[in-house]
Amino acid sequence: MTRLLVDCTYVYDHPNDNSGIQRVVRNVIRELPTINQECECIPVVMLQGKLYEVKSLAPLPTKGLDLVGLRAGLEQFANLLWLRQRTLERRRPFNQSVWARRLLYVGCRLFALGCLSIPIRVLDRLLKRQQVPPRSVPLEHRAGDQLVLLDSSWHSGFFPLAEKLKREGVGIISVVYDLIPLTHPQFCDAGLVKVFNHWFDWIARTADGYIAISTTIRDQLREEMVRRIGEQQVRERWFDYFHLGSELDLVDATSAIDSKLLRVFTQPEPVFLMVSTIEPRKNHAYLLDAFERAWAAGSKARLCIVGKIGWKCEDLIERIRRHPQLNSRLFMFNNLSDHSLEHAYQHATALVFPSYVEGFGLPLVEAMQRGLPAMGSDIEVFREIGGEFMAYFNLEDPQSLADLVTGMENSGVFPASRPLDQWQWLSWRQASAQLVERIERHIDEVILDRETACE
Structure with missing residues (x-):
């Protein structure tokens, strides 16, 4: 039986982080034990040069202070x-x-x-x-195991351990979320660009296979690999993708919804929702430009920005905090719970997502799966995810988004080619199953090729 050792080291060490990759890791790990009886899936962490099986990804309850x-x-x-x-x-x-x-x-x-x-x-x-029940226990690897680097491994110092495992017969499979620090370094911290580039060189040399989160990223990844290591070596590796799920896993129905957020949705005017970490790549400045044009034309639509404050956004945050429409038609929430976010998804008029570049666009499927239509920048990966069920705007012209907003406000009709009730997407269980099935298929093909070569 194949054993997939699925890395979740960063989320294990940072259980309170709740951005895109952390959501993916938590949800995939949660669904792994129930998806396939032919393949044993084991969540693992790599700590201080050793391999451990994870028993609990979240901190276990303790007495006293948290x-x-x-x-x-x-x-x-x-x-x-x-x-x-x-x-x-x-x-x-x-x-x-x-x-x-x-x-x-x-x-x-x-x-x-x-x-x-x-x-x-x-x-x-x-x-x-602190004396608490152990969240992880030592794990002995075996030849033939497959180490799946699911977590954001570019920040980790586990390269020597992974290389040792590979020498002892463990395969290495890298999950790739995007190549943004390589393709769009202007949107990233300089330190991340350096670390990510080093990590990519390592996986290019070390991994046996690569699985991206969209066909767009899979194709970009293969092109970048050809540039780095050449076509011949690339043909010796395999490339695939899986799509992400959509449920919010940290919704606590017993917790209170943010009172200020509740007030946003008590008025009859439409509310357009933006959900994302606030950083340059997400293009919030374009969003403000578009809504200022709509407001100048008489629109009463409101813009609700949800997301933690990230990097290189000081001027933008200052612009929002000094905006004349703040708390009137412009609202910002930097620390909403999943329960409050669920309320926003269910009561907003549409999602707006003006990113310059994405690996997937998780808020799109979170919104659309709940029946909330989405307007997105006209980029390849959004076309892959949303197809004819989304409306698209031109990143070169904020007026194109302003026109979509005012048009929907005036007509009450969402301007997509196909109705959203015909759109279907994966659950996290299905996404996890897709990930494991595609990894298994490639492993079986590699084994078959080796057996054929030996005959």
Whole structure:
């Protein structure tokens, strides 16, 4: 029986993160045990040069203070502190004096060290000593196992362990979400571009097969591999894809929906929803430009932005916070629960998603699966996901989105070629099954080719 060792190291170490890749990992891992009796699927983590089987991806309940939650809260506060520092240094007197900027930086640095960095280190030590039931146990690998790099492995230091496993007969399969740090580095942090490029060189040399999250990324991946290692070596690897599911797995129906969000949907005017981390690639500035044009033309539509604050977005956040329509026709929520997000999906008029580039576009299927129509930028991967059931706008012209918004507002008709009630998509169980089935098929083909070559 084939054993798939499915890596979830980052999510295991950061259980409170809830962005796109973390959603994928949690949901795929949750569905793995029930999808295939012919293949044993084992969630694993690679920690300190060793392999462990995961028993619980989420932290186990403990008595007393929630140290994991406290540590996550401190990390989030640290991110907000440095966002505020970068915003302030653009204002007077800091933008007029290098000494004022240095004083601001030193002050923030000292505060972060004393109130954030040191407490986080103390919490890390306490968590290591905390007596709780083990979330993972040591796992012995076997020749013929397949290590599936499902998680965001470019931040990990497990290359030596993975190479050791490969030398001892374990196959390496890399899940690829996108190539954005390579193809669009201007949207990424410089450090990520460097780390991602190093990781890609490693998987290009080390992995036996690659499975992307869309046909668009699969084809881009193969082209990039040809550029890096040549057509001959690429022909020795396999390439495939699987599509992502759509359910929100952290919905707690007993929790309260954000009261400010509830008020957004109490008025009769249409609400257009944007769900994404706030960072340059997601193109929120274009979104504001389009809605400002619609508002200037008399539209009463409202724009609701949902997503945590990311990177390179200081000017955008400042623009939103100073916008004359804020809390009137423009709303922003940076820390909604899945229950509140579910409410937004169910009560909005349409989703708007103006990204420059994506590997998939998870909010599209989350919205459309709930009957919420979606308007997206006219890029290849969105055409792959939405087909004729979505409406598309031109990223070169914000007026094209403004026209879609006002047209739907005036007519009440969503401007897609086909009705959304004819659209169907995968559940997370089906997505996980698709991932495992396609990996199994390629493994069987590789084994058959080897047997044929030996005859």
